[in-house]
Amino acid sequence: MKKRQSILTDNSRLVMESLAQAGCNVFIGYPITPANYLYKYATQRYDIVQDAPDEITTLQWMAGYAAAGHLPVTATSFPGFALMLESLNMAYMMELPMVAILVQRLGPSTGTATAGAQGDLALLNGMISGGFPLPVLCLSNAKDCWDIPAKAAQIAVELRTPVVILTSKEMMMSLNSFDFSSLKKITPVKRKFYSSEDTYLPYKPGKNLVPEFLPLGDDKHRVRITSSTHDTKGILQHSTPEALGNTVRLHDKIVKNASKLSLYELDEDGGDTLIVSYDVTAEASREAVGMLRSKGKKVSLLVCKTMIPVIKEYNKIISKYKNVVIAEENLTGQLRTLLFGTAGREGVKGVNALGKMISPNDIVREVK
Numbered sequence: 001m002k003k004r005q006s007i008l009t010d011n012s013r014l015v016m017e018s019l020a021q022a023g024c025n026v027f028i029g030y031p032i033t034p035a036n037y038l039y040k041y042a043t044q045r046y047d048i049v050q051d052a053p054d055e056i057t058t059l060q061w062m063a064g065y066a067a068a069g070h071l072p073v074t075a076t077s078f079p080g081f082a083l084m085l086e087s088l089n090m091a092y093m094m095e096l097p098m099v100a101i102l103v104q105r106l107g108p109s110t111g112t113a114t115a116g117a118q119g120d121l122a123l124l125n126g127m128i129s130g131g132f133p134l135p136v137l138c139l140s141n142a143k144d145c146w147d148i149p150a151k152a153a154q155i156a157v158e159l160r161t162p163v164v165i166l167t168s169k170e171m172m173m174s175l176n177s178f179d180f181s182s183l184k185k186i187t188p189v190k191r192k193f194y195s196s197e198d199t200y201l202p203y204k205p206g207k208n209l210v211p212e213f214l215p216l217g218d219d220k221h222r223v224r225i226t227s228s229t230h231d232t233k234g235i236l237q238h239s240t241p242e243a244l245g246n247t248v249r250l251h252d253k254i255v256k257n258a259s260k261l262s263l264y265e266l267d268e269d270g271g272d273t274l275i276v277s278y279d280v281t282a283e284a285s286r287e288a289v290g291m292l293r294s295k296g297k298k299v300s301l302l303v304c305k306t307m308i309p310v311i312k313e314y315n316k317i318i319s320k321y322k323n324v325v326i327a328e329e330n331l332t333g334q335l336r337t338l339l340f341g342t343a344g345r346e347g348v349k350g351v352n353a354l355g356k357m358i359s360p361n362d363i364v365r366e367v368k
Contacts, residue, residue, distance in 0.1 A: 004179045004181055005179060005180050005181040006177055006178065006179050006180075007177070007178055007180055008175055008176070008177055008178075009175065009176070009178055010037055010172065010173055010174060010175050010176070011139070011142055011145040011167075011171055011172055011174075011176070012037035012038045012040075012041055012172045012173065013037070013041050014142060014145040014146045014178075015038060015101065015139070015145050015146075015149050015165070015167075015172070016038055016041040016042055016045055016046075016073075016149075017041075017045065017146075018145070018146050018147070018148075018149040018150045018186060019073050019099060019149045019150070019152075019153055020045050020046060021150065021186040021188065022149065022150040022153035022154065022186055022187075022188060022189050023071055023153060023157075023188040023189040023191070024046070024071045024072070024073045024099060024153055025046060025047045025048060025070055025071060026046060026047070026048040026049075026050075026062075026065045026070045026071070026072040026073065027039075027042035027043075027046040027048070027049045027050075027072070027073050027074065028049075028050045028052055028058050028061045028062050028065070028072060028073075028074050029042065029049075029050075029051065029052065029058060029074050029075055029076070030051070030052050030053070030054055030055050030057075030058055030076070030080060032055075032076055032077050032079065032080045032113075033077065033105070033113035033114070034077060034103050034105055034113060034114070034116075034169035034172060034173050035075040035076050035077055035080075035101065035103040035172070037172060037173060038075035038101060038103070038172065039075060042073070042075075046073075048065075048070070054083065055076060055080040055081070055083040055084050056083050056084065056086075056087060058074050058076075058080075058084065059074070059084045059087030059088060059090075059091065059100075060087055062074060062087075062091070062096075062098050063087065063090065063091050063094065063096055063098075066091070066096035066097055066098050067094070067096060067215065067216045067225050068215050068216050068217065069191070069193070069215030069216075071097055071098070071099075071153060071156065071157065071189070071191075072098045072099075073098070073099045073100075073101070074098075074099075074100050074101070075100075075101040075103065076100070076101070076102065076103070077102065077103045077104065077105050077111075077113070078102070078104065078105065078107060078110070078111060078119075078120055078123075079110045079111075081100070081102050081120070081123075084100065085127055088100065088127065088128075088134070088162055089127075089128055089129055089227070090227035091162045091227075092128055092132070092134055092161065092162055092250065093226075093227040093228075093250070094225050094226065094227050095160040095161060095203070095210075095211065095213075095250070096160070096161075096162065096225070097156035097157045097159075097160055097161065097162070097163075097213075098156060098162045098163075099149070099152050099153055099156055099162070099163050099164075099165060100162060100163070100164050100165070101164075101165045101167065102120060102124070102164055102165070102166050102167070103167050103168060103169060103171075103172050104116065104117050104118055104119060104120050104166070104167070104168045104169070104279070105117055105168075105169055106119070106354075106355055107119045107120075112355075114169070115169070115355055115356075116168045116169035116170045116280065116329065116357065117168070117329050117330060117354070117355075118168060118278070118279050118280075118281065118328050118329040118330050118334070119329075119330045119334070120166065121136075121166070121307060121328075121330075121334040121335060121338065122332070122334045122337070122338070124136050124164060124166065124307065124308055125308055125338055130251075132250055132251045132254070133251070133254045133255065133308050133309040134161065134162060134163075134164060134254070134308065135152075135155055135159070135161060135163045135164070135254060135261055135306075135308065135309075136163075136164045136165075136166055136306075136307040136308040137151065137152050137155075137163065137164070137165055137166065137261070137263060137305060137306060137307065138165075138166040138167065138278050138279050138304065138305050138306075138307050139165065139166070139167045139171055139279065139305075140265070140277075140278060140279060140280075140282035140283070140303050140305060141282065141283060142176060142178050143182075144305065145167075145171070146183050146184075146186075147184070148165065148263065148305065149165060150186045150189075151263065152165050153189050154189050155260060155261065157189045157190075157191060158189075158210065158257075158260065159208075159210055159253060159254065159257055159260070160210050160211060160213055161253075161254065166279065166307060167279065168279050168280045168329075170280045170357065171279065171280045192212075192213075193212075193213055193214050193215065194212040194213065194214040194221070197220075199221070200212075200214055200218075200221035200222065200223065201232045201233055201234075202214065202223060202224050202225060202232075202233070202234045203230060203231070203232045203233070203234055203246055204232040205232075205249055208253070208256060208257050209249050209252055209253040209256055209257075210253060210257075211232075229243050229244070229246075229247060230243055230246065231243050231246060232246060254309060255309060258309055258311055258312070261306045261309065261311065262306060262311050262313060263305035263306045264302060264303060264304055264305050264306060264311070264313065264314070265282075265301070265302070265303035265305065266300070266301070266302055266303075266317060267289065267300060267301040268300040269289075269293060269298050269299060269300050270298045270300075271297070271298025271299055271300065272321055272322040272323055273297075273298070273299045273300070273321060273322075273323040273324075273325070273367060274299070274300045274301070274302060274317070274318060274320075274321035274323070274324050274325070275288065275289060275299060275300070275301050275302070275324075275325050275326075275327060275363060275367065276301075276302045276303075276304065276318065276324060276325070276326045276327070276335070276339075277301075277302075277303055277304070277326070277327040277328065278303060278304040278305070278307065278328065278335060279328075279329075280329070280357070281327050281328055281329050281357070281358050282303045284327065284357070284358050284359055284360045284362075284363060285301055285303070285327050285360075285363055286301065286303075287360040288327075288360040288361075288363035288364050288367070289301045291360055291361075291364055292364055292367060297367070297368075299367060300321070302314070302317055302318070304335065307335075307338075310338060310339065314339065315339075318339065321347075322347050323347050323349075323367075324345075324347060324348045324349070325349050325350070325351060325363065325366050325367055326339070326348065326349070326350050326351070327350070327351040327352075327358050327362075327363050327366075328350070328351075328352060328358075329352070329353050329354075329357060329358055330352060330353075330354065331352055331353075331354045332352075333350040333352055336348065336350050349366060351363050351366045
C-alpha cells in the first residue's frame with residue numbers, strides 16, 4: 001500500500017500552495033479575520049507580497065499587476081469584499097485575470113469575525129453591474145482546497161476574468177489531519193500572449209469569445225486596457241453597436257464556457273430524496289447521508305462547487321427527485337433562491353441556521 005503522509009494542518013495552507021503551484025505569483029492584501037491564515041502563508045510563499053493600506057487599493061494594485069502579465073491573488077471577508085466590488089467590476093470589464101478568496105462570516109453588517117456562515121452567495125450573484133455572471137467556485141472539503149484553487153487560476157487565465165473562491169471560517173481556520181500523499185500534481189497554468197505581427201486589438205473576440213492577451217509595456221504593439229464601454233480596439237465609446245456588442249460578449253463569454261466551470265460532486269443511491277449543499281455544510285451533509293443509509297434510507301447527495309453561473313447539470317439532477325433538502329448556513333436560503341427563485345418548488349425544503357453550524361442530525365431530521 002502507498003505510504004500515508006499525514007500532517008495536521010489548516011486548509012488555508014493548501015489553498016495558498018495550490019494557487020502558487022498553479023502560477024499565481026503576486027499576493028496583495030489587507031489583514032482581516034477570518035482570512036488571516038491565507039495572508040500569513042502568502043507572505044511565506046509568493047514572489048511578490050504587498051500590504052495594501054485598504055481593500056480598495058488592494059484591487060487597484062491587483063489590476064495593475066494583472067495588466068502587466070502577473071496572476072495576482074487576494075483574500076478577504078465580507079467587509080473587505082464590499083469595498084472591492086467597484087474595482088472587481090472594473091477588472092471584469094478590463095478582462096484581467098485574478099483570483100479573490102472570500103472567507104464568509106456571520107452578518108449582517110461587518111458581522112462576527114469568529115462565527116462562520118454562508119451568507120454571501122446572494123451578494124456574489126449580483127456583484128457585477130447588469131447582473132453579469134462572474135465565476136464563483138466553492139470549497140467543500142480539504143481535497144477541494146487543493147484542486148479547486150488551481151482550477152480557479154486556470155479559468156482566470158483561459159477566460160480573461162477575475163474568479164472568486166468562496167469559502168468559510170471553519171473551512172479555512174480549523175485544523176485537521178490530512179494525508180498529503182493523496183494530492184495530485186498541479187501543472188502551472190500556461191500563459192499565452194499575443195505574438196502576431198498584425199495590429200493588436202485588445203478586445204477582439206478570439207476562441208470561445210475570449211480576446212488574446214498582451215501585457216502592458218510591449219515593445220511592438222500599443223496595448224489599451226479600459227474599464228469604460230469600449231470597442232475592440234479599447235477605445236472609449238458610448239453606445240455604438242460595436243461597443244455594446246463587446247459588453248454583451250462579456251456575459252456570453254462566461255455562459256458559453258460554462259462547461260469549463262462545471263464542478264460538482266454527485267453521490268446517487270436511488271430513491272426520491274436528494275440533499276443539496278455546499279461549502280462547510282457539505283461535510284455535515286456527507287455525514288448525514290451515511291447515517292440515513294445505515295438505517296436503510298435511500299438518499300442521494302449533490303455538492304455544488306460551481307456556484308455562479310448556475311450550471312445546467314444542477315437542474316437536470318434536481319429535476320429527477322421528488323423531495324429535495326437544501327442545507328446551507330444562512331437564514332434566507334440563498335442557494336435555494338438561486339436555484340428556484342422566490343417562488344420555490346414543490347417538494348423543496350431547506351435546512352438553515354444563523355450563528356451556528358448545521359449538524360448532520362439537523363439534516364437527518366428534515367429528511368425524515
